Amino acid sequence: MELSFRLNKIADKVTQNSIIADIGTDHAYIPIFLYKNNKIKSAIACDISKGSLQKAKDNIFKHNLQENIQTRLGNGLEKITIQDNIDTIIIAGMGGMLMIDILKRGHNIVESAKELILQPQKDIDKVREYLHKNNLKIIDDEMLKDDGKYYTIIKAIKGKEQTPYKKEEYIFGRIEIEQKSNILKEYITKQMYKMEIVLKNIEKTNVQSRILEIENEIKMYKEVLKCL
Template structure:
């Protein structure tokens, strides 16, 4: 089967011969792809909702891969046992929800080597959580589908440091790797920040002025990042 560009980038981060859990599996496309292409030896596909899990079950049945893909109904990492898998995929949901899944399942997370995370929104909040809780961002890639750009992170355990808060907004690895979509992402974030600035300016409260100053600093930092991209 052929994955969408977003799902393909996620799957490409999975090491050969790995045991994987796909949290929030939806239709089960990634688990089937990993088994059919002999990338993973086994996959646990879990979802908190019955509907998506049943969709995944039908797809797994169709592909006759029940012996390789274990489908589980449950919340986040709580569907797993310690040391049951070495890799976890948490994709297609908000950064705050991914953060909550890692937090609620912290004891299980300690036994997992690799995390492939793809936040739909609030990637900055997710990066803050990772740095604060001894996760290390090993690599990051951008992928485009339609008019949307998605951020995909490969994460492990370890100390990480952030010299400037703008790197929560724009991952350091994206700059280091000279990601081909980085300029487009920065321009998008600049436009979004401009919109926020315009909305705040009409509000004269003290709180609004504080937010205005913070947003202005963010805007200037984004422009600095743009200048530093020399490709």
């Protein structure tokens, strides 16, 4: 089974021999791929949508993995129990605020898991902040480009960050900055270009507060670019 570059990267970050819960599994591509590649012991594929879960069930059946990958219909982690002994929680392809809500509601399951692999579509800074506020440290943080779009995958485990993150590290990821990521450099350069256009247009309207906001953002982006 072929996975997209994004899903492949997510699968790559799962620790060998884990029991995983894939929340918002949709087609169940991640658990199927992981099981078929002998990376996991078993999986629970969860989704809030009956239609999505049906797609997951059909695919699991097609690969004859009903014994190895269970499916559960429910909101976030609500259908996962401590007795499931989940090692790895994967949540990918949904907004950061929804992800935070899922982690909050399912905090007992999060606390019992060994690792989280998250790929928020937006509000990525908020997800990083949430992890830190809940004693989870980020051990892997990667921006990638798939089919022209930028994605970020975060891996977190229990523990405290040694040094507090700065604002720009919450926005772009400390690890990405430290590793001088070319993808991040490309992303920031593009974002800055877009913001400069917005700034030019907005200058005509004279909305001072917004102008200042964008100017400050551009300043911060330039500072980060200097490190990359």
